[in-house]
Amino acid sequence: MLSIKNLEAGYGKVKVLHGINIDVPKGQVITLIGSNGAGKTTTMRAITGMIKPTAGEVTLGGEKIDGYDSHKIARLGLAHSPEGRRVFTTMSVTDNLLLGAFPRFTGSRPKGDIKNDLEKSLEMFPRLKERRNQLAGTLSGGEQQMLAMARAVMLNPEIILLDEPSMGLAPILVEEVFKIISNLKSQGVTMLLVEQFAAAALNVADYGYVLENGKIATHGPAAKLKDDPAVKAAYLGGG
Numbered sequence: 001m002l003s004i005k006n007l008e009a010g011y012g013k014v015k016v017l018h019g020i021n022i023d024v025p026k027g028q029v030i031t032l033i034g035s036n037g038a039g040k041t042t043t044m045r046a047i048t049g050m051i052k053p054t055a056g057e058v059t060l061g062g063e064k065i066d067g068y069d070s071h072k073i074a075r076l077g078l079a080h081s082p083e084g085r086r087v088f089t090t091m092s093v094t095d096n097l098l099l100g101a102f103p104r105f106t107g108s109r110p111k112g113d114i115k116n117d118l119e120k121s122l123e124m125f126p127r128l129k130e131r132r133n134q135l136a137g138t139l140s141g142g143e144q145q146m147l148a149m150a151r152a153v154m155l156n157p158e159i160i161l162l163d164e165p166s167m168g169l170a171p172i173l174v175e176e177v178f179k180i181i182s183n184l185k186s187q188g189v190t191m192l193l194v195e196q197f198a199a200a201a202l203n204v205a206d207y208g209y210v211l212e213n214g215k216i217a218t219h220g221p222a223a224k225l226k227d228d229p230a231v232k233a234a235y236l237g238g239g
């Protein structure tokens with residue numbers, strides 16, 4: 001579904017990604033873990049068209065998408081739930097969700113039943129359902145994070161990129177976020193999950209990649225990575 005080959009990217013003269021390869025097959029949850037500054041967010045930005053890769057390629061369903069602008073990539077069915085709760089604070093929860101479906105409009109008619117999908121995503125995120133008429137800026141940080149995820153779901157996407165969905169959340173909300181991720185997984189949604197919270201990410205994922213200093217240090221089935229002594233020592237808080 002999504003394939004990243006020998007990807008290099010950075011900011012100006014600073015190279016952050018030094019030729020990485022990641023494969024996200026349809027229906028699977030793939031996680032990318034790594035410590036602060038490893039280049040996880042930069043990888044997401046290079047996939048979603050926010051920065052242009054300097055080498056390598058990104059393909060979605062066989063179509064080469066690197067170099068496309070973000071809007072075109074969204075229209076091809078790639079949804080992005082960005083790091084740091086980027087919601088529209090002066091708009092209601094419902095309007096934020098409807099905006100998530102915006103790329104589904106080509107001409108005047110949308111693809112699929114947006115009203116129905118709105119109700120479905122509110123069912124999936126009960127906290128948002130209770131607050132559907134509230135301004136997004138008045139939600140707690142954790143609720144805003146969920147809104148960013150729910151908005152990604154509203155694209156009715158082929159694949160969702162989740163950038164650190166647990167960041168800054170209280171443990172109870174982290175649990176809720178991961179429950180939602182497994183729920184999406186059981187519905188067959190393909191996901192690339194970037195997380196610092198490696199243990200939870202490896203529990204929900206099928207396969208994982210470990211990013212260190214802009215390179216893939218190791219990769220393998222999630223269950224195997226969880227038992228890898230080096231991964232355990234560096235990312236799972238124990239030897």
Ligand code: ATP
Nearest residue numbers: 011014016034035036037038039040041042043196
């Ligand atoms: P974190 O978990 O802390 O978000 P990360 O793995 O997502 O880390 P990135 O945000 O991709 O890491 O950052 C990788 C490197 O790129 C860092 O050295 C960072 O300083 C640099 N970097 C990130 N964003 C920019 C930017 N907009 N301009 C210049 N350098 C940047």
